[in-house]
Amino acid sequence: MARDPYDVIGVARSASADEIKRAFRKKAKALHPDANPNDPKAQDRFAELNNAYELLSDADKRRQFDRGEIDAEGKPRFAGFEGFGGGRPRGGPGAGAGPHGETIFETFSFGRDGFQRGGGRTGGQPGGPPPMDDFFDILSGMTGGTKGGRGRSPFGDDFSAPPSGEDVTLTIKVPFLDAARGSTQRVVLPTGESVDLKIPPGTRDGHRMRLRGKGKPGSLGRPTGDAYVVVAVEPHPAFKADGKDLRLDLPIALDEAILGAKVRAPTLDGEVELTLPAMTSSGKTFRLRGKGLPADSGAGDLYVTVRIVLPEASADLEGFARILKERRKGDPRDGL
Missing domain, CATH: 2.60.260.20 (Urease metallochaperone UreE, N-terminal domain)
Structure with missing residues (x-):
C-alpha cells in the first residue's frame, strides 16, 4: 500500500502549493539516485517521491485525495457513506440514507437472481447508481471482509467481492547507448497492447517506470492495475x-x-x-x-x-x- 503523499514529501495537509514544491525539490535532491549510487533502494524511494508530488501538485487530484475519493496511488476508493451513524439520529429522518437522502439499498434488490439494480438515486453520480467499486466495498465492510475477499452476507449467502486488477512487472532490454543517450522503445504489454516508452537520457540498469492503468483489468468495474517496466541496460564492449x-x-x-x-x-x-x-x-x-x-x-x-x-x-x-x-x-x- 502506498504511503500518504503528505508524509512522503514531508509537509502538512494545510501546506500551500509552493510549500509542497519547495519540500519536493529539497527531498528530490537528497533522494536522487545520482546522490545515492550505492543505495539499491534509492530508485524506489525517488519513484515514490515523484508519485507523491504528481498527485499533490495536481489541484484536482489533491482535492479528491483530501476528500478520500482516491487513494495515494490516484485510484478511486470509497471515502465513506452517510447514513451509517454519520451524525444523524438513528431511526429519524435520513437514517440509513446517502448524501442525497436516499437509502443505501434503494436501487438494488436481492433475490434468486442475485443483485438487481433499479432506477433510484444513490450516493454515486446524481441520478444514477453508485459505482460498482463503491458498492462492493460497502458489502465487504458490512460482512467483515476485505477488498477482494470473502465474507458472510447479511442475506445468508457467501459474498465474494471481485478483485481489483493486478499490477504487472515486465523487463525490457535496452542497448547501452540507447539508455545513455535517451531513446524510445516499443513495449508489448501482457494485454497485447504496444506502447512506445520514452527512455530518458542517462537511464541506468534497474530503472523502473510506472504505466498507470496498463496492468490487468479488474472484475465488474473494479480498478485496473498498473504496469511496471524495469530497464535492463545491456553491457557495452568499451x-x-x-x-x-x-x-x-x-x-x-x-x-x-x-x-x-x-x-x-x-x-x-x-x-x-x-x-x-x-x-x-x-x-x-x-x-x-x-x-x-x-x-x-x-x-x-x-x-x-x-x-x-x-x-x-x-x-x-x-x-x-x-x-x-x-x-x-x-x-x-x-x-x-
Whole structure:
C-alpha cells in the first residue's frame, strides 16, 4: 500500500502549493539516485517521491485525495457513506440514507437472481447508481471482509467481492547507448497492447517506470492495475557505467606511450582528441569532465585508462628491450 503523499514529501495537509514544491525539490535532491549510487533502494524511494508530488501538485487530484475519493496511488476508493451513524439520529429522518437522502439499498434488490439494480438515486453520480467499486466495498465492510475477499452476507449467502486488477512487472532490454543517450522503445504489454516508452537520457540498469492503468483489468468495474517496466541496460564492449560516470580502457601503442602522442578516444558524443605526455605508463587514467552519463544534477565524467599494447615480436624490439634491461635502475615493484 502506498504511503500518504503528505508524509512522503514531508509537509502538512494545510501546506500551500509552493510549500509542497519547495519540500519536493529539497527531498528530490537528497533522494536522487545520482546522490545515492550505492543505495539499491534509492530508485524506489525517488519513484515514490515523484508519485507523491504528481498527485499533490495536481489541484484536482489533491482535492479528491483530501476528500478520500482516491487513494495515494490516484485510484478511486470509497471515502465513506452517510447514513451509517454519520451524525444523524438513528431511526429519524435520513437514517440509513446517502448524501442525497436516499437509502443505501434503494436501487438494488436481492433475490434468486442475485443483485438487481433499479432506477433510484444513490450516493454515486446524481441520478444514477453508485459505482460498482463503491458498492462492493460497502458489502465487504458490512460482512467483515476485505477488498477482494470473502465474507458472510447479511442475506445468508457467501459474498465474494471481485478483485481489483493486478499490477504487472515486465523487463525490457535496452542497448547501452540507447539508455545513455535517451531513446524510445516499443513495449508489448501482457494485454497485447504496444506502447512506445520514452527512455530518458542517462537511464541506468534497474530503472523502473510506472504505466498507470496498463496492468490487468479488474472484475465488474473494479480498478485496473498498473504496469511496471524495469530497464535492463545491456553491457557495452568499451564503456562501463560507474554511477553517473563512465569508464573506458583505451589501447595505445608502445611508441605512443614512450614518445607521447595525440590519440582519439570515443565518448557518448563522438570522438575527442586526447593528448598523451611522453613516458605515459600503462594504467594511467585521464579525466574528461562532463563526458559521462547525463543526470539532473549535472553530467558525470569519463575516466579513460590507457593500456599499452606491445607490437609483434622482432629482433629490433628484443634488442631494444635488452638495452633497457641493462640500463634499468631499481625494481618497479619496490614498495609493494
